[in-house]
Amino acid sequence: MASHRTEAEDQPMPASSAHSPAAPRHDGDPVRRAVTTATTHPVVTTLVVIGIALAIAFSIYVGLDLFFTIPILVMIGVVAWGLHWLWRRRRPAEPSLSNAAAGRVGFAAVAIGAVLTFGAIQLAPYGRSHSNPSGTGEPQWASARTRELMKDACYSCHSNEVHYPPYASIAPISWMVQRHVDEAREKVNYSNFATDPGEAENTIEVIENGEMPPSYFTRFGLHSEAKLTDAQRKELIDGLRATPGMSEGGGQRRDGGRGDGD
Numbered sequence: 101m102a103s104h105r106t107e108a109e110d111q112p113m114p115a116s117s118a119h120s121p122a123a124p125r126h127d128g129d130p131v132r133r134a135v136t137t138a139t140t141h142p143v144v145t146t147l148v149v150i151g152i153a154l155a156i157a158f159s160i161y162v163g164l165d166l167f168f169t170i171p172i173l174v175m176i177g178v179v180a181w182g183l184h185w186l187w188r189r190r191r192p193a194e195p196s197l198s199n200a201a202a203g204r205v206g207f208a209a210v211a212i213g214a215v216l217t218f219g220a221i222q223l224a225p226y227g228r229s230h231s232n233p234s235g236t237g238e239p240q241w242a243s244a245r246t247r248e249l250m251k252d253a254c255y256s257c258h259s260n261e262v263h264y265p266p267y268a269s270i271a272p273i274s275w276m277v278q279r280h281v282d283e284a285r286e287k288v289n290y291s292n293f294a295t296d297p298g299e300a301e302n303t304i305e306v307i308e309n310g311e312m313p314p315s316y317f318t319r320f321g322l323h324s325e326a327k328l329t330d331a332q333r334k335e336l337i338d339g340l341r342a343t344p345g346m347s348e349g350g351g352q353r354r355d356g357g358r359g360d361g362d
C-alpha cells in the first residue's frame with residue numbers, strides 16, 4: 101500500500117477525495133469527517149438537527165424519559181452511520197454527493213436505522229413484567245365513590261391494580277410505563293397503604309395543585325377517565341378529607357397508631 105504521507109500532511113484534506121479507488125478506507129478522524137460532512141451537506145444536517153430536537157420535545161411532551169430517548173436516538177444514529185459507511189465502501193470511486201442525493205441516502209439510512217433499532221429494542225426484557233402483586237390493604241376510603249375516582253385517576257400508577265393496555269407491551273412505551281409505575285409505587289402505593297403509606301399524606305395536596313395525575317398521562321385523549329373535571333376533583337377531595345391519612349394534618353398521623361376506636 102502506498103504511503104499517505106506528504107510534506108503537506110498538516111493540511112486538512114477531505115478524506116473522500118482520496119484518489120485511489122482501490123483503497124476504500126477513509127482516513128482522518130471521525131470528528132473531522134463528521135464536520136466535513138455537515139458543512140458540505142447543510143440541508144441534510146439541518147434536517148437531522150431538527151429531527152433530533154423534535155424527537156426530544158415530543159419525548160418530554162408525552163412523558164418518555166430522556167434517559168430512554170437519547171440512547172434510542174444514538175442507536176438510530178449509529179446504525180444509520182454504519183449503513184452509510186457500508187454504502188460508501190461499495191462506491192469508493194464517487195468522490196462526493198450532490199445535496200439531493202446525499203439527502204436521499206441519509207434519509208434511507210436513518211429510516212432503516214429507525215426500523216432496525218425499533219426491532220432491536222423489543223428484545224429488551226425491561227418493561228415486560230406487568231406485575232400486579234396482591235396488596236396489603238388500602239386506605240379506609242370515605243366512600244365507594246372516593247375509591248372509584250382514585251382508581252380512575254391514580255391507580256394506573258400508584259397501585260397493584262395497574263391496567264396495562266396492549267400498547268404497553270411495545271418498547272419504548274413499555275419502558276416508560278414500567279418506569280412511571282415503579283417510581284409512582286415507590287412514592288405511594290395505595291394497595292399497600294396498610295403497611296406502607298409512603299407519601300400518601302400528600303395526596304390531597306398534589307390533586308389540589310394539579311400535580312397529579314401528571315399532565316403527560318392524559319395527552320392525546322388517552323386515559324380520559326383520569327382527567328378529572330372540576331366537579332369530580334371537588335368530589336374526590338371532599339372524599340379524601342374524610343379518609344384517614346390523605347393529608348398531613350387530616351386523619352390519623354402516620355406514626356400515631358391506626359386504631360379504629362379501641
Ligand code: HEC
Pocket residue numbers: 250253254255256257258279280281283284287288299300302303306307312313314317326
Ligand atoms: C402516569 C402515572 C401516574 C398517575 C396516573 C398518578 N401519578 Fe402520582 N406520581 C407518579 C410519579 C412517577 C411520581 C413520582 C415522581 C413525581 O413526584 O413526580 C408520583 C408522585 C406522587 C406523589 C408523591 C409526591 C410527593 O412529592 O410527595 C403523590 C402523593 C402522588 N403521586 C399521588 C397521586 C394521586 C393522588 C394521583 C391521582 C389523582 C396520581 N398520583 C396519579 C405517577 C403517577
